[in-house]
Amino acid sequence: MSQVHNLWKTTTGLPVVGSSIGKRVFSLAFAQKAPYFATIHPRVADLRPNYCEVHIPKRRGVQNHIGTVHAIALCNGLEMAMGGLAEATIPSTKRWIPKGMTVSYTAKATSDIVCTAETDQEQWDTAEGDLPVRVKGVRDDGTVVIEGTINLWVTSKKK
Incomplete structure (x- = not known):
């Protein structure tokens, strides 16, 4: 289990702290690991292998000139979700780095947004080279406002 996943389990599992405060x-x-994440005031709601919210x-x-959540803020949320997923999922013998992102803006982001990243375990079991992570952002009413793929480059760690 990675340091990120261990920290998640520790902070959200303490009865004194509680789930809500632990998530905060x-x-x-x-967000301090990559300080630009802090600009969107993110809240990680779920983190487990193959999924992050x-x-x-x-x-x-985070608003643009028309009062909706800016496209780059959305991408920042998707990248944070992908990073959490990758850290919680990758085998200890591998390492990863983002290689690229392809997204479509499908609706106006007029509310808080829930960004998710998902993979299938089989992708990680044989990972070497490109590994696509499915990402999307959803408005409060369930409308998808952004969706796409973040491609990771996965390699074995040097011995």
């Missing part, structure tokens, strides 16, 4: 603590710590609140700091 984890989200703050994870990140909530982006709609607030002035």
Whole structure:
């Protein structure tokens, strides 16, 4: 289990801290790993192998000129979800780096957004080279506002 996944289990599993506060603590710590994540004020709602869910609140700091959540803020949320998923899923003998992102903006992001990243375990079992991660962002009413793929480059760690 990776350090990120261990931190998730620790912060969300403590009875004194509780799930809600633990998720907040984890989200703050994870956003410091890549400080630009903090710009969207993310909240990690779920993290497990092959899945991560990140909530982006709609607030002035992430809005564009028409008052919707900016496309780059959405991509930032998708990348954070992908990174959480990758850290929680990758075998200890492998390493990963993002290689590219292809997304479609399918509707206006007029509310808070839930960004998710998903893979299938089989992808990681044989991972070497390209590994596509499915990503999407959804409005409060269930409308998909952004969807696509983030491609990872997965290689074996040097001995």
